[in-house]
Amino acid sequence: MNTQPPAPKKTLLEASAKFNLVRSIDQNFRWLTFSLALSVGLILIWIAYSLFVIALPAIQKFGLGFLVDSTWNPVENIYGALPHVYGTVLSSFLALVFAVPLGVGVAIFLTENFLEQKILQPIAFTIELLAAIPSVVYGLWGLFVFLPAIKPLLQGLNHNFGWIPFFSTEPGGRQLFGASLVLAIMILPTIIAISRDTLTSLPPKLRQGAYGLGATRWETITQILIPAGLSGIVGSIMLALGRALGETMALAMLVGNANQVNISWLAPASTLSSLIANQFGEASGLQKSSLFYEALILMVLTLLVNVFAQLLVSRFQQVE
Numbered sequence: 001m002n003t004q005p006p007a008p009k010k011t012l013l014e015a016s017a018k019f020n021l022v023r024s025i026d027q028n029f030r031w032l033t034f035s036l037a038l039s040v041g042l043i044l045i046w047i048a049y050s051l052f053v054i055a056l057p058a059i060q061k062f063g064l065g066f067l068v069d070s071t072w073n074p075v076e077n078i079y080g081a082l083p084h085v086y087g088t089v090l091s092s093f094l095a096l097v098f099a100v101p102l103g104v105g106v107a108i109f110l111t112e113n114f115l116e117q118k119i120l121q122p123i124a125f126t127i128e129l130l131a132a133i134p135s136v137v138y139g140l141w142g143l144f145v146f147l148p149a150i151k152p153l154l155q156g157l158n159h160n161f162g163w164i165p166f167f168s169t170e171p172g173g174r175q176l177f178g179a180s181l182v183l184a185i186m187i188l189p190t191i192i193a194i195s196r197d198t199l200t201s202l203p204p205k206l207r208q209g210a211y212g213l214g215a216t217r218w219e220t221i222t223q224i225l226i227p228a229g230l231s232g233i234v235g236s237i238m239l240a241l242g243r244a245l246g247e248t249m250a251l252a253m254l255v256g257n258a259n260q261v262n263i264s265w266l267a268p269a270s271t272l273s274s275l276i277a278n279q280f281g282e283a284s285g286l287q288k289s290s291l292f293y294e295a296l297i298l299m300v301l302t303l304l305v306n307v308f309a310q311l312l313v314s315r316f317q318q319v320e
Contacts, residue, residue: 048299055292066293072259072275074283079290081297083261087176087269088298091251092244094180094265095187100237102184103191107233108221110192111199124196131189139253142182143174147254150178154266169264172256177265179254183247187240194239198232199225231313238309245302248273272298 052059058066062079069080110124154171161167171177206228210220226233256268257278272294283291 048296051292051296051299055289055296057286058289058293061286062290062293066290067297070259070261074279074287077286079287079293081272081290081294083259084270084272084275084294085297085301086261087255088245088271088273088301090265091176091180091183091255091269091271092241094177095183095244096237096241098181098184099187099191099240103188103236103240104195104226104233106188106192107195107199108225110196112217112221127189127192130185131193135186135247135249136253138182138186139250142178142250142254146182147173147178150181154178158266165263166265169262169267171266172268174254174256174268175266176255176269179251179256179269180265182250182254183244186247186250187243190240190243191236194236195229195233198229198236201232202228235309235313238305238312242302242305242309245305246273246298247271248277252277272301 058079062069066079066081067085068082069078070082071078071080072083073079106127110120113120151171151173154175154177157167158170169175202225206224207220210224215224251271252274255271255274257270257274258268259270260267262269276291276295276298279287280291
């Protein structure tokens with residue numbers, strides 16, 4: 001009589017070996033991803049620590065008064081960051097004022113089929129190309145093409161609305177307002193791309209249900225789609241704000257690099273990044289340390305914006 005070994009035992013051993021192998025791979029993959037995530041945090045801490053060490057002489061000498069002092073005098077070694085913090089925040093705010101309505105509007109236009117896809121696709125591709133243009137190219141274009149083109153408009157604002165403090169200065173070749181407009185163009189692709197992806201990913205049932213209840217297209221967009229995708233739209237705005245805060249070359253070429261706090265938007269100004277770019281090559285000693293202090297301030301400012309953005313997006317997601 002022909003006897004064969006029981007097959008179930010062999011099958012059970014093979015299954016157990018495969019299970020152990022899969023578990024081992026899963027554990028190794030978890031450790032790998034954890035190590036990569038931890039390395040990102042360590043790199044961030046390393047960068048912040050390096051900036052702090054080099055900026056320490058300026059921190060010890062000027063303290064937090066560095067943030068409210070307007071003096072920047074390399075001859076007497078007296079430095080303050082107030083005009084640069086002011087210019088950084090104001091230029092980013094003005095850029096958002098112009099970029100957010102336009103960016104969200106274009107995202108809605110690209111997702112709601114106002115035109116045929118064969119027309120919308122080239123428009124979307126062209127907008128995405130704006131993100132690939134280097135900032136120095138934006139700076140050159142703004143300096144030699146854009147600012148001269150809008151100078152009559154800025155002069156008109158000064159002549160007709162000069163009684164408003166924001167337009168009280170005769171516009172020169174380089175000023176904060178024109179630089180902010182170029183900055184708005186630079187951050188547009190970020191707002192458009194993320195807002196468009198957010199609106200595209202919304203369930204089609206939202207649109208269908210709104211139309212089924214008799215809502216118009218405008219009511220569907222403003223009362224259904226935008227509230228449903230608000231977390232993604234807010235995330236795109238905060239990401240664009242982070243880009244605006246850290247922009248260097250374009251603003252260094254356009255903002256005027258004037259060490260002053262002027263309430264007029266048509267006056268020259270300065271930003272943290274533009275000052276660092278313009279003076280770092282010749283800086284030494286306490287001036288170099290002060291520039292690193294400004295870099296540390298810019299890093300903290302950007303981190304705070306990102307933390308605030310994450311909290312804001314999480315809150316909107318909970319509401320949804």
